[in-house]
Amino acid sequence: MSQPHFDWTLVRSFLAALEAGSLMGAARSLGAHQPTLSRHISELESQLGVALFERTGRGLAPTTAALALADAARQMQAGALALGQALARRQHSTQGTVRIAASQVMASCVLPPLLAELQQAEPGIQVELVVSNGLANLLRREADIAVRMLRPQQASLVARKVGEMQVHPCAHRRYLQQAGVPQTPQDLLSHRLLGYDRDDTILRGFAQRGIALTPQHFALRTDDQIAYGQLIAAGAGIGFTSAQQWRQWPEVQPLLPQLKIPPLPCWLAVHREIRGNPLVRLVYDHLAQGLGRALQ
Structure with missing residues (x-):
């Protein structure tokens, strides 16, 4: 025997009438017209071959068949709601x-x-x-x-x-234990410095403070920022890097707080x-x- 075809619109009207207890209340809850609700319920009763409500002076009284169908109808309602929400999320999702x-x-x-x-x-x-x-x-x-x-x-x-981005001179504690902690910017000249190769940013920064440096003052030179940072973290000498970078290395500490390097x-x-x-x-x-x- 073929399965009856259920129109969700009819089931929704049925549930609204079941919950409200009257066609007027069901129509109000769905924002529909009362004759439309009445037609939906009659159509559903015709499809199912059973009466779902008894019309009384106070409204609608559900039949035994209606009560038996209520749980399945509510499951359909929950499924329809979940489907609508999923479609809405997909429609408004950013991809x-x-x-x-x-x-x-x-x-x-x-x-x-x-x-x-x-x-x-x-x-x-x-x-x-x-x-x-x-x-x-x-x-x-x-x-x-x-x-x-x-x-x-x-x-x-x-x-x-x-x-x-704040920039600081910094070094690994192991290097500082061996070479000492510089107390003034001029003290840096007696330390093993890490510098850039073709980039003259550090040289120009020292020149603005009256300290003349040349590439030969840098024991190790590289323009690769990752390699440069790893040289500092390995204790190769004193370098200049951002707080966001040196904070990733627990054993590296900033130096010379009085040396105000313009931030980037x-x-x-x-x-x-x-x-x-x-x-x-x-x-x-x-x-x-x-x-x-x-x-x-």
């Missing part, structure tokens, strides 16, 4: 891929926990992290968002300053034409808020 360009230190020390938070909050978003120090990737649309330590000057880019501003940049993209905007706002916290 897609966003490419983020960042420097080595930013990509390895600052962004990982922020991106992990993003994945927890928006599992539908896929992130491609491009480790690069140049701005050309934004201009060529090779990345959607860039985290940079210099403000981009290109008119086609929109930049927002989200914080500052952190900029969040995006191409002007895509900043209105909802997906990019969501990731941009998440990074702006997270970087503000991380760089405090």
Whole structure:
């Protein structure tokens, strides 16, 4: 024998009448017209071949058949509600891929926990992290968002300053036990210093304080930020790095608190034409808020 076809609209009207005890109350709860509810119940009774309600002066009295069907109807109601919620979540979920360009230190020390938070909050978003120090990737649309330590000057880019990265001279405690702790910036000249190779940032910083340094003052030189940090962590000498980096190494401590090194501003940049993209905007706002916290 073929199974009867159940129209969910009819079952919903039946449940509303069962709960309200009257067609008027059922119509009010569903925001429908009373004749429509009456027609739905009559149609359902015709399909099932049984009477579901007895019309009384006080409203509707459920029959034994109606009470027997009530639990199954409520299960259908719960299933329909769950289906509607799932469809709504899917319709409003954020899905897609966003490419983020960042420097080595930013990509390895600052962004990982922020991106992990993003994945927890928006599992539908896929992130491609491009480790690069140049701005050309934004201009060529090779990345959607860039985290940079210099403000981009290109008119086609929109930049927002989200914080500052503090830089300190620091060294491993093992090195300091052997070589002593410098008390003044001038004392650094008698220590084993770690410097950059082609990048003259450290040299220019000392020159501004009247201390003339040359590349030969650096016992070890590299422009690779990750390798540079690992040299500090290994006790190779005194280097200059951000608090976000040296705090990851328990045995490394900052030095010379009186040496005020200008902080590095952190900029969040995006191409002007895509900043209105909802997906990019969501990731941009998440990074702006997270970087503000991380760089405090």
